[in-house]
Amino acid sequence: MDAAAAIAVGLAALLAVASFARVPRLGGWIWIGLVELCILVWCWCAFVDTRDGGTSPQLHSVWFAVVALTSGSLLLFGRRAVGVAGHPRPRDVALIVIEPVLVLLPGFAGLPWWEDQFTALGLLDRGKGWAYLLHTVYCTAVIILAAAMMGRRAEFSRGALRWSLYGVIACSALGLALQATGAQLTQWAALGVGLFVHLAYAELSHDPYAAVDLADTDRLTGVLNRGGLDRMLARSIERSERFGSKLMVMVVDLDRFKSINDSHGHLCGDAVLVAVAKRLTGLVGRNGGVGRFGGDEFVLFVTGLDLAHGVAFASRALALASEPVEGPEGSLSLTVSVGMATYHGGGAARLLATADDAMYDAKRRGGNAVAVRA
Known part of the structure; x- marks a missing residue:
């Protein structure tokens, strides 16, 4: 498992470097690089979690925060994919950032109840698991919004762009479904998201309907x-x-x-x-x-x-x-x-x-x- 997790980190790093290398070709597409960067951190958390046996509350808080931030960056990617000009409003960015911040604070504050509240198994125990439930609802809602925009864009697209956007949607849904299993399995769904985002960006960079500058x-x-x-x-x-x-x-x-x-x-x-x-x-x-x-x-x-x-x-x-x-x-x-x-x-x-x-x-x-x- 350590080797597989290390390979995932390497692949995520390649995607991040490749995406950031392309960003200057289209102003405002920095959000594609943000998706890949979030997925790189996601895979790194999975690697460290596998190596250390999953004992660090701080690492788990980083992982959940990165999951939320990846969901939010996909929403920004969807926004650009449908042709919305310019950068998002500060209010939109704040709504996307606030959930990761709220996830990070309890983990790094060393609050003893954090691990019980941020586990799927905690839902079976009365009074526990509520933070995990809220986190899942938040990520699901954001992914649905992003999927709606990307699906709309895919309807009016052809070939590689269409299937790349559908691939982002499918891998995002798979990642949400696997979230309860931990970081080790979801990292591969995240890598699928990163790969399809990169392919979609490559198509959008020369597509007639790329976002307006x-x-x-x-x-x-x-x-x-x-x-x-x-x-x-x-x-x-x-x-x-x-x-x-x-x-x-x-x-x-x-x-x-x-x-x-x-x-x-x-x-x-x-x-x-x-x-x-x-x-x-x-x-x-x-x-x-x-x-x-x-x-x-x-x-x-x-x-x-x-x-x-x-x-x-x-x-x-x-x-x-x-x-x-x-x-x-x-x-x-x-x-x-x-x-x-x-x-x-x-x-x-x-x-x-x-x-x-x-x-x-x-x-x-x-x-x-x-x-x-x-």
């Missing part, structure tokens, strides 16, 4: 800027042509936006743009993207909708973007014009121009309307 986002609204929009739309077209999926683009323009700036000031106008961008981003979700095309123009691109569902989607965008916005001087009424176009070849520029022409068709009707050029 912060340089591609609009500073004011947080959606794609013009450069990011051009790149992501080109990748969406490439994907549409490769897999034969439907692609629709909608141009959303705020009616009479200049009067808002003139009457209420540019700060109020900025607040309107931020509110509309947030609404449209929530509507699109992970089925496409939102970009700021100009001063008060937004572009939405969505995949997988036929014409009827696309028109219904554009109508929802119209209704959502037209909801009043609370400003410093009270509620501001909005209307927007939406132009929609379906991709039939010809490239991104032609598609955007067609959707823009449709938007002006809506303007000519008096605004607050949807116009379609199928």
